[in-house]
Amino acid sequence: MELLSEKGLPTSRSEEYRFTPVVRNLEGIFSGAPAPAAPITASLDLIPGISANLLVFVNGRYSPNHSKVIDNSLTVKTAATPAPKADQDPFDLLNQAFADELIEIQVPDHQQLVHPVAIVYYIDHSQFVFANPRWSLRLGTGSRCTVLEYTVASSAASFFNNKQSTIEVRENARLDYILIQRGSRDEVMVNNTAVWLSSSAQALCYTCTLEGKLVRNNLSLILDGEGIDAHLHGLYLVTGQSLVDNHSVVDHRKPNSFSNELYKGVMDDNGKAVFNGKIFVRTDAQKTNAFQSNRNILLSENSNIHTKPQLEIWADDVKCSHGCTTGQLDEEALFYLRSRGIPKDAAKGLLLTAFAGETLEGIHDEAIRGFVESLILEKLHTAHLQ
Amino acid sequence: MLKIQNLHAQIEDKPILNGINLTVNAGEVHAIMGPNGSGKSTLAATLSGREEYTVTDGTVEFMGKNLLEMAPEERAREGVFLAFQYPVEIPGVSTINFMKTALNQIRTHRGEAPLDAVAFLKLMKEKMKLVEIDQSLLNRSLNEGFSGGEKKRNEIFQMAMLEPRLAILDETDSGLDIDALRIVANGVNALRSKNNAIIVVTHYQRLLDYIVPDFVHVLYKGRIVKSGTKELALELEEKGYDWIKAGLATV
């Protein structure tokens, strides 16, 4: 807390939070103390028909009673939070000031988990909740694991979920990490996730943001090995008064790795989005291939997008590119569909679905992919984006 | 003109050429044939001085000089020309500008005065006819957006411009339809003389119907396993490379 008060929480004057006034959104509702846990009535399963290892945080605190581990090889332990360091993100420090435990999740070497690990944030909606969940995940050498992360809250819930997590993917391990953000319309979410990848590791990180008053995702991938294959996909459908801010870092520290980043967004109403994608290629990271693409569609007069794709390259034998576009739905395509008898709204819906659908490529599990797709369709429907 | 003795070469740590012996005299056309992976393109690359290929043993003498210790551009200036199997694209650099730079560097090396723009254009127009290449193509960035046939014709056009002593055609026939093949072959034949020599590297006999070789060599596992005249190519065509492999296995 001392470090934090020294540093202060970021304001719109700081470069990294230029468009995202997290602090302003918290003023007046900030109560500080974690709310008491209440009995859970809602279903915590995300995907019907898929059973998962359930790890439940109730109002930010891990609840073994509500959790359920079904794969024997998966271990979940409670540990003390590590000592804070000065170079941490302010929200990480804030989390540390409130979180008194770190949940350590481990997949042993060479184990391939049969079921996904679902990390669920259950929010009690009777009062404003300031949640500070904190966990770490380690995928041992050659292991494989799918992680689903989501929030369960009633649509009236008002809360600030300040989540901090680290994921370590050892040699030859494979991580599928799917983060679905559709907690509630009044949700403020700050999400710090750092993923450390060792040689020959494979990772897909998919961030799908469908709801929330203010969502800030800080996702960092540190490629600290050779022959790594990393994919970061993201989709943000921003409506109402929402602000969604994705800050990503892909840090190539060793040679011969590959990363591909694809983030897409559709903004409607007064929706506002920020994308900041940094790619670092360090001096040692020769023969790196790093690609990034950010595509945005603005649908309404008052929607906004601020994007800053950033390449910082210190090695010469590399192939890196980024592309970024902002525009509207393709009028030509829209006309083509209409000329085949498809009504305008349906045609728009089709095109938006196709636009959003590209981000789903790479999710291996068909059931999960199908489910995420259905969430996207539902959002496109309910938000009258069609 | 060219004397290759016991040439061994490797890429990274993988040996590809395992003792090539070949002598080429002025006025001769040699065809190097062989199955995929036999080392044909490696031989072409080694002779032109690609850095990735390391020579581990043997000698190559060209016009009495040690070819292997020359930089690629020195080899080119001495008169070794490689028609690339996959010519690269260089954006923003027109073929004309490129050829003018190359030709004048070679002329300077030979102790000749550089050509001025007028003389250069005149020479270029003359050589363009040989390969039926259009000037609009030469005004464009080097090979950028060229079709396969256009790239190969551009290679032969450059050969005509630079008048090499030894031309190595690396799979020049690959990816060409019959008309393009004929144009390319006509260009090459027009450049044949008693003063120069040509090495044709190819997988198929087809090209040799048009560029008739004096000698045919079959490369297998990095060695020349059979040499003969143009009839050898026909025999190969008929019997396939398995015939060579089988023949070797019984020895």
Place this chain on the structure above:
Amino acid sequence: MAKDDHIIQEITTKEYEHGWVANLESESAPKGLSEEIVRFISQRKSEPEWLLEWRLKAYRHWLTMEEPKWPNVTYPAINYQDIIYYSAPKKKASPKSLDEIDPELLKTFEKLGISLTEQKRLTGIAVDAVLDSVSVATTFKEKLGELGIIFCSFSEAVHEHPDLVKKYLGSVVPATDNYFAALNSAVFSDGSFCYIPAGVRCPMELSTYFRINAANTGQFERTLIVAEEGSYVSYLEGCTAPMRDENQLHAAVVEIYAMKNAEVKYSTVQNWYPGNKEGVGGIYNFVTKRGLCAGDHSKISWTQVETGSAITWKYPSCVLKGDYSVGEFYSVAVTNNFQQADTGTKMIHLGKHTKSRIVSKGISAGKSQNSYRGQVHIHKRAVNARNFSQCDSLLLGDKCGAHTFPYIDVENDSARVEHEATTSKIGEDQIFYCQQRGIDEEAAVALIVNGYAKEVLNQLPMEFAVEAQKLLALTLEGSVG
């Protein structure tokens, strides 16, 4: 890779060819900056009261400002009290004709390849030459005068055309705009002024050559270009400096004001002394350049070839206020040895149907750092705005860095904004192909780099393009394969 190292070493031995010092007597202000110095400069130039006040206001504001820290460059703190803010070649009175100019000075410019003698100029480029801080000669003045075009030194404009200067000075880059612009506003000593009347197409290229000569001197010139309705002008800027161990500060301001249907093309070939191969000396080039497309259908186009300076901090920008106005930015920035460049542009779309295009080609060699930093901002009322940006970086050698920082802010849903960027090393295949045709490695690199930069070089007027090509080849002499 030992060969590469050898070649990289070779580049660093390349000498700066404009690094001589002309033996000119000069008159300077004492070192340091204070209100007195500002008054001294203003008095020395016999300026009207309003301009002194303008300077003082800028100075007082500057005192409250902080040096920007956000550019991706590092350098030791500048001691602003250790700089001479005014240095002028000594002369009796203002020269009435070129015959009266100090022959030593004429020689200085001849050495730079810039002839101030009009009869020798066959190319039809009018030149305003600025040495240290003072404009020394402007050519072709009469001929331009017949068309109503004003092209003269800034000091002269203050006296001869005070109304125009007063109206437009600071109208695009306010005196308080940023740290270096405020400093410039306080102490600028001269520069060029250019006014193109309505409907006039300037028949020749207008050109300013800047040279820093005196030691410990900062150069703070100011250029103001006003293009009235329906006019056109192409403006060129070139710069050199002697080699000195200490860093010298160059903080210029360029303002362009374009009315309805006016078009201004501004080209720069920047070749300030970059410092030696150990990174000692060189010019700090902290420049504010901005154009305002005030009228509908106006167009401002910036083209720059940046090869010099120890540090470049420069973002030629366009404020697209008029409907259907167009902004363009074409840039080649080459850094070598210990050079650092943080350069790019800002395209601020305010008007409807405004269009902008950005083409940036960065080339880094040696131990240099090359950053593109650019902003495209589509404001709320900029209906149907369009932007296309292409930012490429080429790396020669493994000790340099290339960085891209584009900021894209879109507040209008009818906008179309596209940004593409690539970073790659120079193609070994391409170099080998050239070598196989007899072209040596050095010439091959020059050829490929020129091809890479061609889209930008094509934007330059012919004579400048040739100079720029040579400069590129020279800067990268012996580059890596």
